[in-house]
Amino acid sequence: DVKVTQSSRYLVKRTGEKVFLECVQDMDHENMFWYRQDPGLGLRLIYFSYDVKMKEKGDIPEGYSVSREKKERFSLILESASTNQTSMYLCASRTVYNEQFFGPGTRLTVL
């Protein structure tokens, strides 16, 4: 069975903290994505990666960075967390047919 896992289901951080969200997929997919999901706004793409060490900005990259050192792992970094980054964060990997498989999400609260 296809699987995408995320390091935490719930996370509470303070303003200014550095936050790491990790995502691992076991399907040998080359492409991986980070989205955030907010009520009424749907899923918005933060960053994606076509391959190891390759990354591209999505629609809302400000305040975020990513790291992809290994094919199966894609990390999202909030350099200095702010309250407007409170959200549900979803990681996904993609097949060659553009079918995306999502992890369970990390609900991040920044106080």
Place this chain on the structure above:
Amino acid sequence: TQLLEQSPQFLSIQEGENLTVYCNSSSVFSSLQWYRQEPGEGPVLLVTVVTGGEVKKLKRLTFQFGDARKDSSLHITAAQTGDTGLYLCAGARGGSWGKLQFGAGTQVVVTP
């Protein structure tokens, strides 16, 4: 600006009733996908439609892609409580490798 508009935003029906969810855009998509998301989980892919006018059936769910590939609908026949969830449409632009643009979703609640 939402490229994909879903309607309605919220739908509450009783078991056994039918429902239709719409996904509309002014843009042309190379393919369109529907996902269902349950509380506390990530979205799960239901179907991908590629050809204008295409109709796909998945048990009680019927998906249609508009002739101009700008809109889509999801119809559920004889809804069950297990159909409860957030239904998201997502369109791909720029070929099959294009990034997905997601709609805001339709929350469907099916009550016994």
